[in-house]
Amino acid sequence: MRPIKKIHKADFRPIADLSTYSPLPGPGLPQLDPFLLLNHHGPQVYPPRNSGMPFGPHPHRGMETVTFVVDGDIMHKDSGGHESTIVAGGVQYMTAGRGLIHAEVSSDTFKKEGGNLEILQLWLNLPARYKMTDPQYIGLPKEEIPTVTLPDGQGSVNLVAGDWQGQPGAFTTPTNISLQTIRLHTSGQLSLTIPANHTILFYVIQGKVTVNQTSVPTLHLVEFGYAEGTIEVQAEADSLILLGHAEPFREPVVAQGPFVMNTEQEIQEAYRDYRLGKFGSWHE
Template identity: 55%
Template sequence: MPSRSLVAVHPAMRDDIGDLVTRRPLPGPGLDQVDPFLFLNHHGPQTYRPGNQGLPFGPHPHRGFETVTFILEGELAHLDSGGHESVIRAGGVQWMTAGRGLVHAEVSPESFKRAGGPMEILQLWVNLPGRLKMTAPAYTGLQREDIPLVEADDGRVRIELISGTWEGHKGAFESLTGVAMTVLRLAPGGRVSAPAPQGRNVFLYVVAGTLEVAGTPVPKFNLVELADDGDSVALVAGAEGAVALFGHAAPLSEPVVAHGPFVMNTREEIVAAVRDYQAGRFGTLS
């Protein structure tokens, strides 16, 4: 099957939050979104000392989209106004549908604050179409062992199948909008032809190492923009191997009006979201 060609490479912009090392490849100066993928924060990698304050993401609201959070190192405690609570360890993933609105907190558990240790987290925002923006909120958190693993290239490529399908294997999460998402881990020289059906937008971010994409070496902390001229993406890891976030989805092709933690289709809907949150209609954390 024909492979897609590379359009551009977009470096993540450094935007630390206090002592939390943060890079943001999307949105960036040359790319507002990869419809329906809106936003990616890459926190870490870094090592927290014992007796640290942990992650700073206390209670805050969301409406109109979904968050997918990848805990690559460390641990993440989740609590939301829908009554969901969990602690997800390294290798686990959280998928939260904000929908019509909820309040959540994403912080470090007390054990991590006491002992410290390595931490690296990715959070991706995925837009919802207008017809689903007011859907009921939902949350699922899964540990590493709950996520299907597919191997390629004689085991030199490991595909952690988050959602969608890969060669007949089904992902751990059911996306409301058919989003396919994986974490790819490639040993040095590992190669794979990643499926990317035409008509869908590809999301590809190099987390670690160097990844040759359509013949072009792309170092870590870069987002790759691809043309819609094939139905696969040719990937080869460099000498140190690579880790990448790879997925694809059908574009929504709808207006995007964002204001902080709210993403809607119109300014009036943003005003309504702020009003509903201030009136307590998103619920509270117990």
């Protein structure tokens, strides 16, 4: 079996009245190249007449965001003219590239009526050759994300990006990153074989699983070593897992605020270009 280096508990880092848990980056785990950041918002219940998600207009350059809506909704708008509202089961994939401004907030309906909310956002690095690519955004509902049903009713796999046993995911990405969300019912099992040179992101969103004979509860991330071997997963309770893997870029990472580049000079250029309006204009 593939060796486990360490199991990391997500830190509680609330943002305004939004409950947020962050396993990456965390103490002893600054990044999992090319996975930069993972924020787990909720689960929580918002009352009627709430302010919703607090992520108003802000810029990005040099990276990508993938947003998984487990419960509730999220409304995206950006300076490239894209707008969409995604509800439970849907996914948003944004390539910031050379730069854009976007907002991620709750819909007017959610702010008026309230309800359950649980959302994950993953930041992906871009290699130097794609840092200044054109920005892109796609938001897909649950119905447009392929699902593979596991044998004997043990669970299902939502194919977000990359291939799963030869079947492509919903999103075509500029890099070789593979992303899935996996639901396992109690006692459900899954055996994963991932290339030894790939970095693995394995995070338990809900439930509790045994991974290579080690128990992993909710809000914990498993850090694997680079070695041959399978990953044997068995659910101790109904569980939801975020799985990602990719070959690491092995490039310098300089991150400041919303910008992720390769050098300090490129960061300063990003701030300058943003001030000069090169990320597009924002219209309410």
